[in-house]
Amino acid sequence: MAKNYRQGRLSEEIKKTISELLVNGIKEPRLKNRIITVSGVDVTNDNSYAYIYVVPFVLDGEDREKVYEEVLDGFNRANGIFRNKISKDYRLHHAPELIFKIDKSEDYGRHIDELLEGINNPERKEEFN
Secondary structure, three states: OOOOHHHHHHHHHHHHHHHHHHHHHOOOHHHHOOOEEEEEEEEOOOOOEEEEEEEEOOOOOOOHHHHHHHHHHHHHHOHHHHHHHHHHHOOOOOOOEEEEEEOOHHHHHHHHHHHHHHHHOOOOHHHHO
């Protein structure tokens, strides 16, 4: 089902506000010391929920799942700050409930690339048999 204009605009504004807070104004240490990209925002039809998809940058030596858990915990602790800023900036009587999720599409894409590389590389073909 297609989004209406208001939902699309609200999604983009929420994405912009959260990104700005991550760069300039958030004091939550789990978010402040990380590079985090807001990859997308989906608002429900009744504007009561907003699903925010984030991608934290994970260094080579770090445990990916631990970083994901830490970042989600940071977002959940700062949820009120984000909702307050969104409701003030856009004069909403009822700001949507923010639900943060990790966007794992990049990990999935990397996995698919590795599989395709293994198929095209005859030396690595034995690894998949």
